[in-house]
Amino acid sequence: MSVPLVIGIGNPDRGDDAAGPLVADAVTSLRPDIDVVRLSDPLALVDLLAGRHLVIVVDAALTGRPPGTVGVLDVSDSPLPGERRGSTTSSHGLSLGDAIELARALGRLPDRLLVVVVEGDAVELGQAPQPIVLASVTEATTQVLAMVDGGIGDR
Amino acid sequence: MTRARTLDVPVLARVEGEGAMHVRIRDGKVDDVRLRIYEPPRFFEGFLRGREAAEAPDITARICGICPVAYQTAACNAVEAARGVTVSDAIRAMRRLLYCGEWIESHALHIYLLHAPDFLGYPDALSMAADHRDLVQQGLRLKKTGNDVMELAGGRAIHPVNVKVGGFFRFPTPQEMARVRAILDQAADDAEATLRAVAALELPEAQMAYHFIALDPGTGEYPLEDGRVVLSGDGVREPDRFALELFDERIVELHVEHSNALHARLHGVGSYVVGPLARWALLGDRMTGRAAALAAELDVARPMLNPFASIVVRALEVVYAVEEAQRLIDEWPADPGPSDVDVPVGAGLGYGASEAPRGLLVHRYRLDDDGLIADARIVPPTSQNQAQIEDDLRTFVQDHLDLDDAELTRQCEVAIRNYDPCISCATHFLRLHVDRD
Numbered sequence: 063m064s065v066p067l068v069i070g071i072g073n074p075d076r077g078d079d080a081a082g083p084l085v086a087d088a089v090t091s092l093r094p095d096i097d098v099v100r101l102s103d104p105l106a107l108v109d110l111l112a113g114r115h116l117v118i119v120v121d122a123a124l125t126g127r128p129p130g131t132v133g134v135l136d137v138s139d140s141p142l143p144g145e146r147r148g149s150t151t152s153s154h155g156l157s158l159g160d161a162i163e164l165a166r167a168l169g170r171l172p173d174r175l176l177v178v179v180v181e182g183d184a185v186e187l188g189q190a191p192q193p194i195v196l197a198s199v200t201e202a203t204t205q206v207l208a209m210v211d212g213g214i215g216d217r
Numbered sequence: 218m219t220r221a222r223t224l225d226v227p228v229l230a231r232v233e234g235e236g237a238m239h240v241r242i243r244d245g246k247v248d249d250v251r252l253r254i255y256e257p258p259r260f261f262e263g264f265l266r267g268r269e270a271a272e273a274p275d276i277t278a279r280i281c282g283i284c285p286v287a288y289q290t291a292a293c294n295a296v297e298a299a300r301g302v303t304v305s306d307a308i309r310a311m312r313r314l315l316y317c318g319e320w321i322e323s324h325a326l327h328i329y330l331l332h333a334p335d336f337l338g339y340p341d342a343l344s345m346a347a348d349h350r351d352l353v354q355q356g357l358r359l360k361k362t363g364n365d366v367m368e369l370a371g372g373r374a375i376h377p378v379n380v381k382v383g384g385f386f387r388f389p390t391p392q393e394m395a396r397v398r399a400i401l402d403q404a405a406d407d408a409e410a411t412l413r414a415v416a417a418l419e420l421p422e423a424q425m426a427y428h429f430i431a432l433d434p435g436t437g438e439y440p441l442e443d444g445r446v447v448l449s450g451d452g453v454r455e456p457d458r459f460a461l462e463l464f465d466e467r468i469v470e471l472h473v474e475h476s477n478a479l480h481a482r483l484h485g486v487g488s489y490v491v492g493p494l495a496r497w498a499l500l501g502d503r504m505t506g507r508a509a510a511l512a513a514e515l516d517v518a519r520p521m522l523n524p525f526a527s528i529v530v531r532a533l534e535v536v537y538a539v540e541e542a543q544r545l546i547d548e549w550p551a552d553p554g555p556s557d558v559d560v561p562v563g564a565g566l567g568y569g570a571s572e573a574p575r576g577l578l579v580h581r582y583r584l585d586d587d588g589l590i591a592d593a594r595i596v597p598p599t600s601q602n603q604a605q606i607e608d609d610l611r612t613f614v615q616d617h618l619d620l621d622d623a624e625l626t627r628q629c630e631v632a633i634r635n636y637d638p639c640i641s642c643a644t645h646f647l648r649l650h651v652d653r654d
Contacts, residue, residue, distance in 0.1 A: 102375065103282065105330075109361055156330070160343055167346035168354060 064115045066210045067097040067172075071104055071121040071158060077189040078129065078182025081122040081199055084191070085178070088203040096210060104161035111165050114172035118206050121158055122195075123179035130194035131181040132202045134209070137162055138175050176209060178202050224614070224626045236638070238629060239475075240614055250611045252603055252633070254476040265593040270296045270562075270584050271382050277580070277595065278376045281639060283326065286319040286371065287573030288580075288595075289380045290442050295580040296382045299567025302560045307553035308384040309443065310545050315370035315377065316442040316571070317542040321404070322363025322374070323574035324531045324538075327637045328411060329356025332528050335631040336418045352414065355407050359535065362404040366542055369397045384557030391549075398546045401539060408539045409511065412532040416515045420525040421628065423616075425609060427451065427522060428486050429495035430601070432570050432577055433458065439503040439537060440496050440572045447570075447577070449483065452498030452520030461568045464579050468596065481601040488604035491576025492636065493530040494521055508537035524609055524635040531637070562588035573598050575637050599638045606636055 070086025072079040083100045090098045099110060111117055123133075135142060142159040156164065158177070165171050180202050182195050191199075222242040241249035261280055265273060273292040278285035290312055297304065304312075329352070330342040339345040346353040364374035369389050371377025379386050429452055432444035447464065450456030459467055470479040483489045498520035504512060512519075512533055521530055564586045570579045576598030583592040613632050617625060 105326075108357060156342075160341075163343050164346055164353070167343060168350055168357075 064113065065095070065097050066116045066118065067099065067110065067114050068206055068210075069107060069110065069117065069119045070098070070100045071102070071107075071119060073102055073187075074100075075188060077184040077186050078180075078191045078195045079122045079185045080191045081180035081182060081195055081202070082120045084196070084199045085120040085180070085202045085206060088199060089206060092203070093207065093210075104158045105156050105164075107158070107161045108165045108168065108170060111172050111175065112170040116174045116176075116210070117172045118176045118178060118209060119158065119162075120178045120180070120202060120206065122182045122185070124183060124185070125179075125181065127181045129181055129183045129192055130198040132198050132205060133179045133181070134205060135177045135179065136175075137177055138171065138173070141166075142177060178206060222622065224622055224629060226626055226630060238610070238633065240610060240629065242614065242618065245618060247611050247615045250607045250614070251475045252607050252610070254478040254603070262593045262595055265582075265590045268590050270299070270582065270588050270590055271560075273580075273582060273590065273593075274380050274382060275376075278380075280595070280597070282375050283323050283639060284319055284573045284575070285376045286315050286367065286380075287571050287578050289377065290316060291569045291571045291573075291578045291580040292582075293380065293382050293569065294443055294571065295567045295569025295582050296584070297560060297567070298569055299565035299582055299584050300560050300563060301565070302383065302558060304384055304558050305554055307388070307550060308556065308558070310549070311370055311385055311388060311553075311556075312442045314542055314545040315367060315380070317538040317545070318363045318366030318368075318370065318374075320363070320441070320538040320574050321408075321535055321542070322360050322367060323637075324535045325356050325360040325363060325411075327574075327634075328415065328528055328531055328535070329353060329360070331637070332631075332634050333415070333418075335634060336415075336420060336528070355410060359404055359407045359411065362400055362407075362539075365397050365400060369393055381557060383560040384555070386556065388553055388556045394546050394549060398543065401543045401546070404539045405507070405536075405543065408532070408536040409507065412511055412515070412529070412536050415528050415532045416517070418528070420523065420528075421631070423524060423609075423613060424522050425524060425612065427494065427498070427520070427605070428483065428489040429456075429498045429520070430483065430489050430491050430577055431495040431499045432461075432572050433500065437503065439505075439541075440500055441541075442571050444570055444572075448499045449486075449489070450499060456499055461570055461579070464568060464570075464596070465581065465594070468601075470596065470600070476603065478600045478603055480604045481596065482604065488608050489601065490605050491598045491601045492527070492574075493534055493576075494524070494527050495576060496572060497521060497530045497533070504533070504537055506540050508533055508540060511536060524632065527635045527637075564588075575599060575639055576601060597639070599636070602636045602638065606633055606638065609635070 068089045070082035072082035074080045074083045086100045224240040226238045237253040239251040274289040277288040277292045334345045367374040372379035432440045433446040434444040448456040469482045501519045566583045579596040581594040585591045
């Protein structure tokens with residue numbers, strides 16, 4: 063069985079957007095047996111998913127829920143909900159939802175693909191994440207490890 | 218009665234950065250076209266002041282995640298020129314190899330994910346992928362090969378870390394080069410298939426009278442990583458040539474109220490084009506090998522004056538860049554010598570340029586006695602193309618007033634994407650506004 067892969071998406075120097083890379087850092091230091099990748103461009107995700115059993119993507123989200131809220135979405139069989147197609151805060155390339163759908167259209171999804179979202183509301187360039195978002199990085203990391211160890215990829 | 222129409226695109230899609238388009242039509246005449254770049258100014262030239270010259274490549278690489286190599290290379294060229302340093306042939310070859318990776322990566326992204334959906338009748342690459350799976354796989358494979366070449370020479374694909382003023386921190390090992398060389402054969406096939414596919418596309422017809430500007434590398438090669446002479450012409454008559462040091466005299470940058478990017482004008486000419494069409498028009502005879510043979514076989518016009526066919530020239534440049542990367546690796550010397558040359562700290566004024574995927578990029582630095590940057594000027598390709606994009610839109614809209622607003626607006630967006638505009642680089646995403654009654 064393939065090693066689980068955790069992908070932290072976001073810009074580490076853009077406020078709450080650092081949540082994804084910070085969870086990736088935490089998983090790396092706690093669990094060297096898990097593959098970890100940090101991405102700023104979701105398009106690169108398309109090349110990383112195929113042939114994997116379990117992939118967990120961690121990303122900051124701006125959906126209007128309270129900052130620091132952690133949620134888990136299973137996108138193995140259906141698109142990332144609530145994301146308008148073609149919407150992205152990055153000027154380069156695709157949004158996370160678009161990248162996942164491109165991988166799906168190309169038949170490149172892993173057996174199980176989960177997205178852990180950490181709610182934020184401040185993504186100014188050069189700013190540190192808010193304390194409440196930093197605190198939720200620990201919770202998100204705990205959830206990622208629980209999913210890896212709980213055999214959530216086995217279905 | 219005055220008949221007025223307004224076409225507005227408030228956020229342009231599938232371009233790099235944030236911009237908008239506004240077109241106003243009165244009495245059957247296009248009377249106002251504005252490509253509005255509202256992405257906030259970046260102030261990079263200000264950041265550079267007071268920094269050490271050696272920091273210029275890494276700071277300016279951050280201007281763009283798609284073409285960091287263009288910025289790094291032009292910055293190195295400028296600082297080295299300011300200090301009167303020339304690099305070895307091996308260092309120059311490694312810069313060219315790194316740059317080939319960026320052309321392959323950037324052009325593949327634009328051809329497949331940003332521009333092809335326009336000509337195959339899809340709203341975006343995602344919808345296109347469902348019907349053209351093999352085509353999109355091919356594009357992603359090419360893009361990845363470009364990234365692999367950049368990682369080989371630059372240490373990583375986005376904002377490479379191996380580049381320094383004077384050369385590289387280290388050259389890749391023969392084993393590392395052999396690994397990338399092996400995947401370039403597949404890329405050569407993919408690049409040729411891409412060119413054949415885009416050459417067969419049904420493209421909109423347009424014929425513009427363009428003035429082109431491109432960099433002559435002075436080596437007899439197709440322009441890429443360096444050059445000290447700028448060529449300027451229509452691609453038919455013998456071009457004018459001027460030294461890169463005269464760039465500030467020949468090119469005037471104007472602030473226009475509707476844009477955070479400066480508009481560049483060539484003295485005595487006005488708007489002009491940089492990028493694939495310009496390189497092909499002025500220096501297309503420097504294409505070699507498979508690229509030259511395919512251009513002849515597919516009868517790619519030179520100069521190419523249909524802006525919608527820029528996708529064909531871009532695909533031709535991918536064929537060239539893959540072949541050039543293969544050659545550079547094959548001819549890499551057993552003993553390349555040191556990976557960098559010493560660039561002593563001190564004062565000077567230096568111009569450096571390179572041919573970014575989107576066109577000529579010029580850096581100028583004035584260094585003080587301590588080697589600190591006293592003054593910097595960076596002229597990116599998209600700000601040079603901005604005035605010409607507006608001219609293209611004016612002509613295109615005037616010739617297609619019979620189209621309804623929705624279709625006219627869509628085709629205007631395609632016309633903007635012909636230039637693969639990197640608005641992030643130019644500012645210093647696109648909204649379209651068409652105003653007519």
